[in-house]
Amino acid sequence: MAAAEPQWVLMATGRSPTNIAVIKYWGKRDEALILPVNDSISVTLDPDHLSATTTVAASPAFPSDRMWLNGKEIELSGGRFQSCLREIRKRARDVEDKKKGIKIKKEDWEKLHVHIASYNNFPTAAGLASSAAGFACLVFTLGKLMNVNEDYGELSSIARQGSGSACRSIYGGFVKWCMGKNDNGSDSMAVQVVDESHWDELVIIIAVVSSKQKETSSTSGMRDSVETSPLLQYRAQTVVPGRILKMEEAIKNRDFDSFARLTCADSNQFHAVCLDTSPPIFYMNDTSHRIISLVEKWNHAEGTPQVAYTFDAGPNAVLIARNRKTATLLLQKLLYCFPPQDNDLDSYMLGDKSILSDAGLQSVADIEALPAPPEMKMPNQKFKGDVSYFICSRPGAGPKVLTDESHALIDSATGLAK
Ligand code: DP6
Structure with missing residues (x-):
């Protein structure tokens, strides 16, 4: 030129x-x-x-x-x-x-x-x-x-x-x-x-969990796991191939029970690999564990999974609800345990905010009036400030x-x- x-x-x-x-x-x-x-x-x-x-x-x-x-x-x-x-x-x-x-x-x-x-x-x-x-x-x-x-x-x-x-x-x-x-x-x-239209009933709620700790990056974390974790080899060669086939089936058939079981199991195994790494990597924190326990107890009480959880290289919970009704029930439980810190509901729920009104939660008073979820160990315990905010989303389109x-x-x- x-x-x-x-x-x-x-x-x-x-x-x-x-x-x-x-x-x-x-x-x-x-x-x-x-x-x-x-x-x-x-x-x-x-x-x-x-x-x-x-x-x-x-x-x-x-x-x-x-x-x-x-x-x-x-x-x-x-x-x-x-x-x-x-x-x-x-x-x-x-x-x-x-x-x-x-x-x-x-x-x-x-x-x-x-x-x-x-x-x-x-x-x-x-x-x-x-x-x-x-x-x-x-x-x-x-x-x-x-x-x-x-x-x-x-x-x-x-x-x-x-x-x-x-x-x-x-x-x-x-x-x-x-x-x-x-x-x-x-x-x-x-x-x-x-x-994205195949399974559009699903509702995805992300709890952005407060953390002061700087997490190990995925890149260096997985490098350490490859070098030191015997569980990683077993997972990659023996566990994942079968899970992939089952997960594809579950998704194609919109089989939420199977989808949720596989999703939770795989998240837990990934974090087990992190723990099996030397030195061990801790991505989840007490808040993450509390959310897992709540979902596990609820799913168990219902007899079939209502919500799947999955965690990446950090403490945030990604919760996938089988439909909107379940998502509203989940939100009521979550907001009871993790009420907003500064009474500002609007900045506490990002993404699809309409889930709040669907759950009957339009003000902080609505949250205060919620009954304690039966799944909680100590029903009166609340953890204000442990979740920074929530994002409500759904399966979406590509670029x-x-x-x-x-x-x-x-x-x-x-x-x-x-
Ligand atoms: C835990 O894609 O961020 O989110 O390839 O090194 O850039 P690099 O890693 P990255 O790792 C993602 C790890 C994960 C699991 C997943 O997304 O499958």
Whole structure:
């Protein structure tokens, strides 16, 4: 491109959901390519509640690649960003924007630098798989900008190289990450099990648990587990393969009993592997354990599971209720035990706030009037402040392009983050 050419900025904006694993990924057989030791299955969460929005821009005026996360510039030097950028650039094709008079040839992409701005619609510090949504969004949106023609399986395998769990955020509904066999990772990619409309009765309530402790990152935690936990080997080789088959069946048949049993068992086994790691890793805390105990007792008392729980690399509880009625009963129990600290109900329930009125909880007085859940050990005990807030969500759709310019996070005139 000649220097006299006008300095245009070409942009694309996309939005990608986050996901929560119901059969966990824990352990890599290849660190650089991010190849796992077992298959995993997740549910994609509604992007209206938990998602990343990313704008990517290219211009001959950009002297280097730059990135902003939630408005703050961050280093792009990490190998994982570079892998995703390299893999998408390799597959870039000719792009023409007649309206703006821009023509980019396939081979020009190698020379063009990009600016990336990303934003999460949920607190990044909450420990809710922000890297999954972020890398899925980066790969999906870069693919759009560079007119990449690859199918979603291929895109998922590129997102995987940003963060393993990101490969599952390329689809909506329930998603399986097939570990693959090849050493080069070409067959380690995600596939959709069912879309988000298949099991739309499910309600997902996340309790963001207060914690002062800085948690071990998933990346280093699973490295330690692979090196030291004998249970991890047994889990990956003997337990997970059978669970994957059963979980796929349960999801396809909307068999909540089986789904809930497998989800809880797999979360507990993942945390057992963490405990079996040397030195042991503790992701859950007393609040997490209290929530497990409440759900277990309730499920037992009902005779069939009403709610499934699952915990990732932190103390937050992800609770999946079989339907809205069950979700309202769950919420009543949870809010009795964990009432809001500053009497502000509106900021205590994020996402689908209508669950509060469905549960008959419109004010703090409504919460104070709740009866003690029979599942509690000591019925009068309340744990104000132990949950920071709740998010109510549901199974949701995969990534999409946001065409309305108002969503763009980069200023098309300056090429910088807004
Ligand atoms: C506990 O995908 O964050 O959430 O591949 O090293 O980036 P890296 O790890 P990451 O690990 C997620 C672990 C998990 C379980 C899961 O999502 O399957």
